[in-house]
Amino acid sequence: MSVETVSNVLFASLRVTTPLLLAALAGLISQRVNLLNIALDGLMLFGAFAAVVFGALFGNTWLGLLLAMLLSTLITLLFAVVVIEFKANLIVAGLAVNILATGLTSYLLVVLFDARGAYSPEGLESLPRIALPVIDSIPVLGDILSGHGVLVYVSWLMVLVVAFMLYRTPFGIHMRSVGEHLEASETAGIPVKRVQYIALLLGGALAGLAGAQLSVGNLTLFTDNMINGRGFIALAAVFFGAARPGLTAIGCFIFGMFEILQFRLQTATSIPAQLPQMLPYLIVVLVLTGINVQKRRRKVVKVE
């Protein structure tokens, strides 16, 4: 295995990690206010759909991106109202969003473009790539880190932004307070509902961005099942990282790497495609199991 292959794999891994990372940050923010967001898959689908559709409609990818964020934020608003005002069960509402996403996007794809299953608009440009000035020239590192699409770098930035928000701003403190001790937050005069709404909506925007990265970040293509459970893998990364931005990002990268590895397995060997494709999901289940085994082991400290 040459250095070039390794750097190739790492480069691709970073690219593939991006939608996971953005979605995971969305999940992280929701988790911090104690509102488990099961709807990430559906929100990503809405984002992916809107980016392609609106991009094609207006002939401008950036506009598509913006409207993708807007759409997923609006859907999140619906989700937030149902859960926060009507106190509906979080999981149920999240599943509803996912189901709505699959139904509505398939429906609209047929109605608007007479396309079933997949749609790739003519002439729509994908998001631009950026060559990082200094880093570009560094031998191996440059190949891995430079030349990614815009949203890849945005996602890295967002990790820092989320961490800063969480630990250094009053809003972040309020979020953590709401998530850990609701009553204390209320008695401290924190507007709990407002904090929850804002957290969810921020997450919604990020999830939309994640979906857009999938549909217009590399190629410009929307397929019916393009999210394929990534929303839940992102959620698993949040569990892995205990809702801490840095650790969660690492989790996303690990899962992203497995996605690339399985793809390489497909092309490099004669193993039928589906078997490697199963790999990322199985790895996530194993990781989640492993985390809990660890937790349990730590609790059962041998009493002296």
Added chain:
Amino acid sequence: MTDGLNNAEGRDVEIRRKRFTLSDPLKTTLVNFGKVLLTLLVALLMGALVMELSGKDSLGAYQALFRSSLGSRTALANTLLASTPLIFTSLAAAIGFRAGVFNVGAEGSLYLGGFAAAWVGFTFTELPTLLVIPLAFMVAGLVGGFWCYVPGVLRARLAVDELVTTILLNYVAILFTEYLVNGPFLLPGVANAMTEEISLAARLPRLAPPSQLNASFIIAILAGLIMVFIMTRTRLGYELRATGDNPVFTRWAGISVPVVIEKVMFIGGLLGGLAGAGQVLGVHYRFVAGFSSGLAFSGMTIALLVRNSPFGAILASLLFGVLRSGSATMEIFSDVPRDLITVLEATIIFFAAMEISISFFRRRRHER
């Protein structure tokens, strides 16, 4: 907190599911049925809105839908046909939800169970009907049950979130059966991935030709009645209801909550496997990739709508069968993609979720 507030606090109970106590008055059943119909009506209105906004004729579409699902003897048979797998999957979801377990793995069990049934059907070609069909169902049920049992154990013993694991494992099951049907078991010479046909003996008899309605419908109803019995009259039923209501209390009473969770997940998977077997042995006579169009998710929608009552699940599955069987014709005649049904389902879930909490919400307002 004390201060004589025990009454107020005591009522501060989240009523997330219908309390299926041992003696349910007829009145409550009727009221619940009314609520279900109301929710369906709202969903239909939403669907009409979506159709009109996208330039389709909603009235014509609904006419086509209901005519082809209720308008003739064959139509009715087709409706029952469409409701068959839904009965299984909604029961699977209901028993899980009632025990407080979010078992979303029926889709995976469906595929694996379906494949297992097909395998029995085209492998044991010498066996007579009375042996091969029960065998196929048994194998399908065991395989499906096991598939959900594993995440069940992870949840019961290690507290690994079963929602995430069952969803992820669904993808694994779908991919695995896709591999099987495209690889070792592929029928050579066909464009679409499918296995060879099962033996004639393994096919479930048709009940109302020319419709594909078959004996799996009867099996589904039987399964439903058994589930009603289990939930209301057995020890396991008591245990799973208690676990769903208050797992801490259940533990303090001496009931092993992990065992209950494992059993419930297994049964859910078993029902999913039976659903798959029913489709393979009764409709397709072989395993075809992608034969389930979100059957498990629809099952979940139904379970939520009827608040996990197994009896209600049977009835609501019939209603959903109407929607599903009519949607294909609706698509042909009114040019409305059948994905509209999925949109209807999502609306139903939203409203069911909100409605349940409205009564809770109303009571909360009095607390201040």
Added chain:
Amino acid sequence: MTYVDMQGISKAFPGVLANDAIHFSVEKGTIHALLGENGAGKSTLMRILYGIYRPDEGKIFLDGEEVEVVDPQTAIDLGIGMVHQEFQLVPSLTVAENIALGHEPSRYIWIDRKEMKARIQEIVDRFGFSINLDQPVVELSVGAQQYVEIIKLLYREARILILDEPTAVLTPQEIERLFSILRQLRDEGRTIIFITHKLREVKQICSRATILRRGKVAGSVKVDATSERELASLMVGRQMLDIEYERSKNIGEVKLRLEHVRANDDRGVPALKGIGFEVRGGEIVGLAGVQGNGQSELVDVIGGMRDAEGDIYLGSRDVSQLALRGRRNDGLAIIPEKRKEQGLNLATDIAENVIATRYFKPPFSANLAVRPEQAERFAAALMDRYAIKAEGARSLVSTLSGGNQQKVITARELADEPDVLIAAHPTRGLDVAAARFVREELIKRRDQGGAVLLVSADLDELFALSDRLLVMYDGEIVGESRPEDTSYEEVGLLMAGHTHD
């Protein structure tokens, strides 16, 4: 000079009138006791003052001006602060972050930590607290956490401090320290309202006391001019607080025995450090101790719900490896500490609740099926025997009063005449009649030959009921005696960790 004046306050909840036309006034710069039993209405009244509840009727005046306290934020703005029984601290945040919660000083969009800590440090220094501002609050002792709560109030410049049962979780030494801080605050001119049901403390630190009884004001007195006995009778009315129970006449064989039991709490910290004791048939053994010294974990371990080392015997049988159901089959019954969470299924009815420990046995169960009619009959019989007030066996348990709920639990656990009964805080939150009922059932079980372990925070109850008293501190049994041979002071010292040397 009247500073806080609540006039004609009434507040009703479904089924209970918590406050009934209460007049409550406090003078500035005093420590004023709000005294009453559990359920008298004290917390409700103060929550109205703090804006958590709105009164149905009545007005509130502060320093002569009428005010409307619509929410806690308003209360804080008006200078009212409250330290709740259950601390309102966010675990992962530091001491400083918790104190400033909701009022963080900020520069542009980020928190100005220097400014935040400076202001807090000033308060800390003024009162001589020794507290690390950057420590996550979850790492502090209970006493230290309470200081954080008080500093929170001072940070918001509260002139009126409401303390809800502040000494419930403190050792006697911590209580002394708290009192000296309260005196300091009072001397500064702040007004303190001290909610309690402990007469000794009222005498120690309060100048005036208002006594509530069943939602009404039973009296408002000068503490110096009133004896403990008088305060007590105001609290309970014509009923006597103390009832004499007879000691056991017939102590038999050992029914419960623990040896060298060790276990960890939920955080992995050792909670039981080598516990050993025994309870005999025909005896009530009382377990005294400040909450948090391992009592809950002990009950968990006896029930088999917590991993532990060591041996547990029911009778002569070693049940250390047996699950709870097996232990129940061997004659163990438990009245758990948390009535609603551990003792009942609030979503269902009385019948379903009482068969929870026996649904799998005949006559409730035959083959696979559970028979509802048998459950109903059984429940009806229990309701009769234990005077449980409800419409019928199908009444939802959530509609019952606290006392009746506890009766359901007691009935369920005692119906099979268990050899060993563990009663964890069985009268907590109950009114006098219900509490007396439960205590009598414990005595009855003892007289029938059962072994009873009574875990309680109520020294009066322990001294009245126990044939033998054990004191638990820091995961160990530190003292054993008959109630007649010891005193409250001695037990209190043991509870606080003092050893006789």
